Amino acid sequence: MIHTEIAIVGGGPAGLCAAIKAAESGAKVIVLDRNSQLGGQLIKQTHMFFGSQKQYASHRGIDIANILISKLEDYKDKITVMLDATVIGLYEDRVLTVDQGGKYIKIKPDTLIIATGASEKFQAFPNNDLPGIYGAGAVQTLMNVYGVAPGESVFMVGAGNIGLIVSYQLMQAGIKVKGVICRGPKFGGYAVHASKLRRLGVPVMPSHKVVYAHGKDKLERITLIKLDENKKEIPGTEFDIEVDVLCIATGLTPLAELLWQMGCEMKYISELSGHVPLRDKNLMTSLDGIYVAGDVAGIEEASSAMVEGSLAGLCAAKAAGHIHPDFEALVADCHKQLYDLRSGPEGEAIRKGLSKAELKEVGL
């Protein structure tokens, strides 16, 4: 059994920032990631990020990952990174079980930060299991990390930022995108991304959905239908498109299995895209010393994931007995950054969702 002051599950933007702040506070940290490199979702993002300077806006996702990883190196004596290490169990006595390349390892941390990110949602239609129907993350991983084209022509389901950005990235890689659809009458992503696509001749079509996928062994063709303003099918408007890849980008949902397993209090909150742990303002769950940060606590963005990571890192370190010399000021700054990121009309749903996820202070 390995003992450590803080264990962090997930080495995406949230986990990396948590590790940096916890080590800066003086705590001994182990970061675990099942991937063979750190960075989480960032390693597939070749586009410039939105947000403010503090969260590295106008940097490409891959570059932000590298900045964070090089910061981690400054704390080599404090931070141990375990890669290809999947946390498979998390028990009530706070023992973490890890599978690292077939080896079974047990870790007992004083405090724990869960930053496992999210998994992709799926769509229901006949033959949705045909090979050639892939999640947007899979398509991105294949083309941006390994340099393999997902297919000859792609059709995109989902016109939020992910759908629009991945479509553009496909075009950049020289792969034809035959169209992008979403159910609602308006696409959800930023207008800049949609206009970039339209300039390249890719139709962005709101009010459509896939009703059928065709193919013997693998996807050959899809049938689409038009929807009215209430997202009801308009009979007789079906049409077919020939494609070998259908990319599903209809959103993410928190990857919260470990929190369930441990017995954290969970709640379904649609604004946060699934079941999320209740947490206090410093991101501690209903279990003492167990913190969350990033998409696992509610689907948002890398910018907020990084700030949440820093906040959880500072607070978990404090709980483990290491108080950062600037603790008060840094925590206040994290709260302010989060407040700013979630302000305005775009942040409305998140604000509403978060207000439902608040853990009421229990009298101590």
Add this chain to the structure above:
Amino acid sequence: MRIEQHPIITFNKGRKVQFTFDGKVYEGYEGEPIAAALHDAGIRVLGHTHKLGRPRGFYCAIGNCSSCLMVVNGKPNVRVCVEKLKEGMAVETQIGRGDIK
């Protein structure tokens, strides 16, 4: 199919290695997921389900969904979207649940 030219990314590929898929020899890059090498070779169907025999390809590519299970070096239920390619690997289509030999 490999992406040969990209405006932003340069791909760091490992060394070229040979492996077999259902007995036939293919090439891929060492260290990439088996699924990437197979996909490059145009192979989309990785297995068939145990009840209805429906074809299975990968879906999430991050080891989450178990859609990509194959038999690798005789061992069934290997998630080939995360299992790294090595010289001389024997990769086989998995039919159903797979048998442990």
